[in-house]
Amino acid sequence: MTGRAIASLCRLVCGTSVQWHCNPYAATQRIYFGNHSSHLDFIVIWSALPSPLRQRVRPIAARDYWERNAIRRHLATNVFNAVVVDRGSEGLSTAARSAKVDAAETARATTAFIAAEIGNTYSLILFPEGTRCSSGRVRPFKSGLYFLSQARPDIELIPVCLENLNRILPKGEALPVPMLSRVIFGAPVPVAADEDKTQFLERTREAVMQLGDHHGAEC
Amino acid sequence: MAPNADRSLLMLIAGVFGLLIVASGTGWAMSRRFTTGAARETVANINLRIRAWWVMVLLFVLGVASGTTWSILLFGAISFLALREFVTIAPTRGGDHRALVWSFFIVTPLQYLLVWSRWYGLFTILIPIYVAILLPIRAALTGDTERFLERTAITQWGLMICVYFVSCVPALLLLRIPGYEGQNARLMFFLVLVVQLSDVLQYVWGKSIGRHRLMPAVSPNKTWEGLVGGILSATAVGTAIWWATPFTPVAAALMAFVICVMGFFGGVVMSAIKRSRGVKDYGTLIEGHGGILDRIDSLCFAAPVFLHLTRYFYAR
Numbered sequence: 066m067t068g069r070a071i072a073s074l075c076r077l078v079c080g081t082s083v084q085w086h087c088n089p090y091a092a093t094q095r096i097y098f099g100n101h102s103s104h105l106d107f108i109v110i111w112s113a114l115p116s117p118l119r120q121r122v123r124p125i126a127a128r129d130y131w132e133r134n135a136i137r138r139h140l141a142t143n144v145f146n147a148v149v150v151d152r153g154s155e156g157l158s159t160a161a162r163s164a165k166v167d168a169a170e171t172a173r174a175t176t177a178f179i180a181a182e183i184g185n186t187y188s189l190i191l192f193p194e195g196t197r198c199s200s201g202r203v204r205p206f207k208s209g210l211y212f213l214s215q216a217r218p219d220i221e222l223i224p225v226c227l228e229n230l231n232r233i234l235p236k237g238e239a240l241p242v243p244m245l246s247r248v249i250f251g252a253p254v255p256v257a258a259d260e261d262k263t264q265f266l267e268r269t270r271e272a273v274m275q276l277g278d279h280h281g282a283e284c
Numbered sequence: 285m286a287p288n289a290d291r292s293l294l295m296l297i298a299g300v301f302g303l304l305i306v307a308s309g310t311g312w313a314m315s316r317r318f319t320t321g322a323a324r325e326t327v328a329n330i331n332l333r334i335r336a337w338w339v340m341v342l343l344f345v346l347g348v349a350s351g352t353t354w355s356i357l358l359f360g361a362i363s364f365l366a367l368r369e370f371v372t373i374a375p376t377r378g379g380d381h382r383a384l385v386w387s388f389f390i391v392t393p394l395q396y397l398l399v400w401s402r403w404y405g406l407f408t409i410l411i412p413i414y415v416a417i418l419l420p421i422r423a424a425l426t427g428d429t430e431r432f433l434e435r436t437a438i439t440q441w442g443l444m445i446c447v448y449f450v451s452c453v454p455a456l457l458l459l460r461i462p463g464y465e466g467q468n469a470r471l472m473f474f475l476v477l478v479v480q481l482s483d484v485l486q487y488v489w490g491k492s493i494g495r496h497r498l499m500p501a502v503s504p505n506k507t508w509e510g511l512v513g514g515i516l517s518a519t520a521v522g523t524a525i526w527w528a529t530p531f532t533p534v535a536a537a538l539m540a541f542v543i544c545v546m547g548f549f550g551g552v553v554m555s556a557i558k559r560s561r562g563v564k565d566y567g568t569l570i571e572g573h574g575g576i577l578d579r580i581d582s583l584c585f586a587a588p589v590f591l592h593l594t595r596y597f598y599a600r
Contacts, residue, residue, distance in 0.1 A: 080368060082568060199378065235378050242384040245372040245567060 067144055068119060072112035079105060079233055080245035083113045086252045086276075087223060090115055094188050095221040097122070097250070098210055100203045100273050101192035102231030105241070110190050110225055111145065113248045123183065125191040125209075127152045148182045150175050152195065176212040188220075189213075193269070199236045203274050206266040214256050214265070224251040224269065226276035249276045292528045296473050297345050299525075304341060307334050326491075332572030340570070340579070344476065348469050353400065355472065356454045360396040362576060366446035367392065369566040369575045373558070374438040379428025383419045383439055391415050391443060395451050402458050411448040416440055445554075445584050446577070452587040459591075459599040464530040471594065474529050474536075475543060478522040479586045482544040483551070486514025503555045515544040530598050542593065543586045550585025554578075 075081070097110055107124045114122060126147035131137050141147040183189060193206035214222060228247040234240075254272045257265075311331040318327045347358030371384060391411065398407040420436045456471045490510025498506040522540025526533040554577065558566065567575025 080372075229372065232376065235381055238381050240385045240389070242371065242381060243368055243388060245368060 069116065071108070071144065072116070072119070075105070075108050075112040078241055078243055079109055079230065080243065081109055081113060082245070082247050084247070084249045087221075087250055089250070090118070091221075093221050094183070094185070094217075094219070095122075095223050095253075096189045096191065096210070096213060097223045097225050098191050098193050098269065098273070099225035099227050101194045101197050102199060102201060102227065103197060103234045103236070105230050105234050106192065106197075106227050107145075107190055109227060109230060109246065109248055113250075118188070121186060122188040122190060123148050125150060125179065125189060146187075148179055148189070150179065172208055172212055175209065176216050179213060180216050193266070197231075197236055199231055201231050203270055206270050208262060208266070210269060211262045211265050218256050218258065222254040222256060222269065224254055224272035224276060225249065226251070226273055228277050247277070251276045290467065290470075292467070293349065293470050293473065296470065296477070296525065296528055297349070300341055300345070300477065304334070304338055307337070329572055336570045336572050348472055352454075352457050355457065355469070356396050356400050359450055359454045360392065362580065363392055363396070363447045363450045364388065365569065366450065366566075366575075366577045366580060367442055369569075369577045370442040370446050371438075373561045373563050373566065374442065375431075375561075376435055376438055377428060377430060379426040379430075380423055380435055380439060382426070383422045386419065386422065387415075387439060387443055387447075392447050395447050396454070399451055399455050399458065404455070404458050407451070407455060407458075411443050415443060419443075449584040449588050450580065452591040453583065455591055456594065459595055461530050461594075461598045462600055464598075467530075470528045471530075474522065474525065474539075475587060475590050476583065477525075478518055478540045478543045479547040479583050481521055482514055482518035482547050483582055484514075485517045486510045486548070489513030489517070499552070502552055502559060506552075511548065515541070515548065518544050530594075535597075539590065539593065543590055546586040546589050547582030550582040553585070554581035 099106060099110060107126075111119060111122065111124065124145055124147050126141050126145075126149050128149050128151050131141040131147060131149055141149060179189070191210065193210040194204040195207045196204075198204045210222075214220070226247075226249040228249075229244055230246050233242055233244050233246060251272055254269055260268075311327070311334045314327045315331060318324050343358065347354050367388065371387075376384065395407070395410055398410060419439055423432070423436060423439070453472055453475065456475065457468045459468060459471070461468070486506070487510065489512075490505065490507045493513070494507030494509045496508045497504070498508055498511060519537055519540045522543070523533055523537040526536035529536055529539075531539055554566075558564065565574030566577035569576050570579055573579050
């Protein structure tokens with residue numbers, strides 16, 4: 066109920082037009098990964114999905130942002146059903162850092178945690194750049210997507226390109242300018258067993274960039 | 285009975301629906317006759333456009349016939365959506381964000397509030413003077429000077445075209461024309477009917493007998509035959525409905541002619557903007573037509589001139 070209202074409001078404010086290069090209604094488990102430029106990104110992808118699929122998709126959310134106050138915590142747990150994780154090394158608590166936890170070890174633990182959370186039911190929405198990029202370009206991807214796809218090669222990888230959202234709600238602004246935006250869902254990226262990490266991350270990043278003409282990228 | 289629905293207005297409305305029925309019938313006949321190749325594509329597009337016309341005419345008639353407040357809300361919504369399309373294709377930067385938030389959520393509602401409150405004096409200068417002064421100040425305060433001149437022009441011109449010019453349509457309701465009190469809704473109807481018919485008839489004449497290209501670099505589909513035929517026939521329709529206006533038949537003809545010419549140039553200028561940004565349409569809101577700005581481009585340029593001329597020659 067709240068979810069439906071939020072989705073309609075989001076589509077109205079962001080004037081989103083949606084393009085699909087894969088079957089929107091496929092029941093397979095998927096990872097939707099996209100470029101990140103605005104707080105609206107996750108919710109725009111989420112609103113663009115057909116409503117039955119929305120029940121079975123969970124965003125990966127950074128703990129430091131989504132647990133900052135009661136409203137965000139409520140949205141994250143009750144409306145979006147988020148998988149809340151600590152961001153890479155910069156998000157680690159001081160306790161964890163002082164324990165000198167190895168980065169690869171943390172990544173493995175996070176991957177196992179996410180894989181357990183989604184089981185054989187849920188799809189994921191994630192932003193492999195790790196943080197928002199205000200210039201409209203796409204930063205190099207962090208490793209999480211690689212570890213996930215290695216752990217669960219059966220999950221489809223769907224690249225998602227988001228256009229204009231950094232102009233609608235840029236970093237640091239509270240009110241949106243209601244321009245028109247576009248979401249493009251690409252065809253699944255094939256997963257090769259034992260592919261090199263760097264190669265995989267570059268390939269998936271290419272897949273996102275190729276979907277759009279990155280209109281407004283000069284910002 | 286709705287407040288504005290006097291006899292003349294009802295006749296105009298009936299006439300427009302008559303036209304739509306004829307258009308739909310013709311479209312249906314054409315879809316049966318042309319069943320292959322490019323002609324089929326064109327006919328399919330024409331039928332999409334006719335269907336969209338039904339929706340647009342219904343919305344316009346409902347707005348106009350429901351009285352002043354609804355007319356103002358209708359054009360306010362059109363301005364908002366048009367500005368949205370304009371800013372989407374125009375290259376603004378992060379430093380314009382606050383100025384744009386103001387444009388959408390303060391300037392646009394305020395302009396229509398001024399029409400609603402009948403404050404004609406401030407209505408005419410809000411955007412050309414106060415907004416033109418305030419928004420560059422706001423943008424300059426962000427410290428972002430990259431392409432500053434260009435960005436300021438984008439915001440200001442977007443507001444002029446999408447908000448100021450469009451608000452001139454419901455502003456016709458403010459005019460006090462002796463002997464024509466309470467009938468100004470028909471002036472709005474006259475303007476919108478003539479300008480949109482001129483567009484449609486230019487298309488029809490162009491498609492049927494158009495040979496000589498007018499300005500291929502800006503609008504590849506416009507022809508001399510379409511231009512002359514469209515403007516003359518739309519002017520003829522405007523003259524024929526002089527009885528609904530405060531004008532004599534000759535004056536109605538002149539007004540309709542000016543509206544058509546302004547509308548034509550509005551379309552040309554708005555096309556030039558699209559070309560310079562490398563897009564074909566401003567949006568996808570109206571099926572077969574493109575965006576809302578593609579549909580009202582001619583109205584944008586015709587409305588302020590028509591408002592001014594009518595006020596200068598007829599209003600008290």
